[in-house]
Amino acid sequence: MSRQDGDRIAEARAMNNIGWCYLTMGDFRQALDHCRRAVTVHEAAGNRMGAAHSWDSVGMAHFRLGEMTEAASCYRRAAALFRDERDQQYQAIVLSHLGDAEEAAGRPRAARDAWRNSLAILTELDHPDADEVRAKLTAHDVQSKAG
Numbered sequence: 711m712s713r714q715d716g717d718r719i720a721e722a723r724a725m726n727n728i729g730w731c732y733l734t735m736g737d738f739r740q741a742l743d744h745c746r747r748a749v750t751v752h753e754a755a756g757n758r759m760g761a762a763h764s765w766d767s768v769g770m771a772h773f774r775l776g777e778m779t780e781a782a783s784c785y786r787r788a789a790a791l792f793r794d795e796r797d798q799q800y801q802a803i804v805l806s807h808l809g810d811a812e813e814a815a816g817r818p819r820a821a822r823d824a825w826r827n828s829l830a831i832l833t834e835l836d837h838p839d840a841d842e843v844r845a846k847l848t849a850h851d852v853q854s855k856a857g
Contacts (some may be wrong), residue, residue: 729735729743730767766807772784781811782812798834829844
C-alpha cells in the first residue's frame with residue numbers, strides 16, 4: 711500500500727519491520743535482504759533516522775549470521791547517524807550492540823570501548839539499560855583478569 715501511495719519512507723519502515731519479523735523467526739538471510747532494502751530506500755529519501763534504525767537491523771542480521779565484522783560495521787554506521795541526529799538513547803543502544811559484536815569477533819578492547827561509551831550516555835540519560843551494559847563491562851573485566 712505504501713508503494714502504491716508513493717510513500718517511500720513508510721515503505722522502507724514496512725520493509726525493516728518485515729526484516730525484524732524474519733529475525734525473530736530465525737530466517738536471517740531474509741531479514742538481511744529486507745533490512746538492506748529498507749536502508750537503500752531511507753537513504754534515497756534522505757531519511758537519516760530511518761536509515762539509522764535500518765542499519766541497526768542489518769547489523770543484527772549479520773550478528774545472528776555470525777558475521778561479526780559486518781555487524782560491527784553496520785552498528786558503527788547506525789551509531790554515527792544517531793549521534794548526528796542527536797538521538798542519544800538509540801546511539802547508546804547501538805553502541806551496546808557494537809560492543810557485543812566486537813566481543814564476539816574477539817576484539818575485547820573495542821568491545822570495552824563501545825560499552826563504556828554506551829554506559830556513559832545511558833547513565834547521563836538515567837536509562838534503565840545502563841545496568842545491563844554495566845553488567846557486560848563487569849563480566850568482561852572479570853573474564854579479562856581470569857584469562
